[in-house]
Amino acid sequence: MTRKLYEDTPAPLVFSALVTGCIPAKKGYWVNLDQTGFFPEGGGQPCDLGTLNGMEVLDVQLREGEVQHLVSQPLEPGASVEGIIDRERRLDHSQQHTGEHILSGTLHRLFGASNVGFHIGQPYVRMDIDLSLTAAQLEEAEAQANALIQQDLPVKAWYPDPEALESLPYRSKKALEGPVRLVEIPGGDLCACCGTHLERTGMVGIIKIISAENYKGGVRLEVACGGRAIPPIQDQHRQITALSGLLSAKPQQVEQAARRMAGENQALKGQLAQLTGLLIEALAAQAKPGETQLRFCDGLTPDGLRRLCLALAQRSQTLSAAFGPTEEGFSYAISLPGQDVRPLAKELNQRFEGRGGGSPNLCQGRLSLGKPEEIEKFLEESFHADAL
Numbered sequence: 001m002t003r004k005l006y007e008d009t010p011a012p013l014v015f016s017a018l019v020t021g022c023i024p025a026k027k028g029y030w031v032n033l034d035q036t037g038f039f040p041e042g043g044g045q046p047c048d049l050g051t052l053n054g055m056e057v058l059d060v061q062l063r064e065g066e067v068q069h070l071v072s073q074p075l076e077p078g079a080s081v082e083g084i085i086d087r088e089r090r091l092d093h094s095q096q097h098t099g100e101h102i103l104s105g106t107l108h109r110l111f112g113a114s115n116v117g118f119h120i121g122q123p124y125v126r127m128d129i130d131l132s133l134t135a136a137q138l139e140e141a142e143a144q145a146n147a148l149i150q151q152d153l154p155v156k157a158w159y160p161d162p163e164a165l166e167s168l169p170y171r172s173k174k175a176l177e178g179p180v181r182l183v184e185i186p187g188g189d190l191c192a193c194c195g196t197h198l199e200r201t202g203m204v205g206i207i208k209i210i211s212a213e214n215y216k217g218g219v220r221l222e223v224a225c226g227g228r229a230i231p232p233i234q235d236q237h238r239q240i241t242a243l244s245g246l247l248s249a250k251p252q253q254v255e256q257a258a259r260r261m262a263g264e265n266q267a268l269k270g271q272l273a274q275l276t277g278l279l280i281e282a283l284a285a286q287a288k289p290g291e292t293q294l295r296f297c298d299g300l301t302p303d304g305l306r307r308l309c310l311a312l313a314q315r316s317q318t319l320s321a322a323f324g325p326t327e328e329g330f331s332y333a334i335s336l337p338g339q340d341v342r343p344l345a346k347e348l349n350q351r352f353e354g355r356g357g358g359s360p361n362l363c364q365g366r367l368s369l370g371k372p373e374e375i376e377k378f379l380e381e382s383f384h385a386d387a388l
């Protein structure tokens, strides 16, 4: 069994050890040591990285009590090595892990919720909670968790003897066998844990819940602690500042302003639909039975063009089409009562580099070429040539 220096308080970032084994791996060699400061991947926490005798450590895994270090070159059993842990990576993982304890302990204390899943991912930490919690509850837990950081409480990690363990009300994600390591934050949390932690809660700096979504009857959180919390807070601040400018509202009032704008937008949509109906009726009223109806009309959506085309066709009972300008040409809707309009629409598309199609009764599409006069002329000629 490797002696786990990473469980010590304080955990060393530089250590000496003896090589106890070295076996070839797919990409390099797995090296065993009599003791190690490298935390192996486990419990939702990625492994430490760093160097062994200057050689990069690529992976660290725990197999049957032995911590194995993946390096590119073999190391001789019996040789002494110096290990150096990547300080920033360790600090980041310890901030996330300690922050998770503080937040989980708080959720447990406030709402009786349990953390049933944990993973230090990128860019955030994932936490699965077994209870469905409201935004207000999460906000309260976040505030109380941050208050525990402000109190700068000690974080204690130890192996209690089995009798003492039995009497302790600790949290655990699963049933545990063998010696149990507990991590305690007085008044904050007591939890079985194998991970690396900070020595005091103050070093976590900040806990920010980034998002929450319903998950398996509970809630899945994305959380950022310490240094990881700053970029998303800055990003949100930047966005709110931009919204504040766009909405001409104070940053504290962007929600109100956005709601008001959405309401106005809805009302305008209603008015537009009403006016579009009136416009279509008025245009269709001008159509004379038996006369082809080709109308170029600004301001109609493809659906408006469709409705205008059908209204014109109903009244004229002959070739009818409605066109609306687009950035590079025209949107169109075309109908030919009593006949299949699709062949004519196909010719139109071919002549003016268009796309589209539809049913025998109505085709819709877009033309990327052509002036109104050219399109009218082409349709009149094609229609009459087909009719002959």
Ligand SMILES: [Zn+2]
Residues within 6 Å of the ligand: 097, 098, 101, 183, 192, 193, 194, 195, 196, 197
């Ligand atoms: Zn932990």
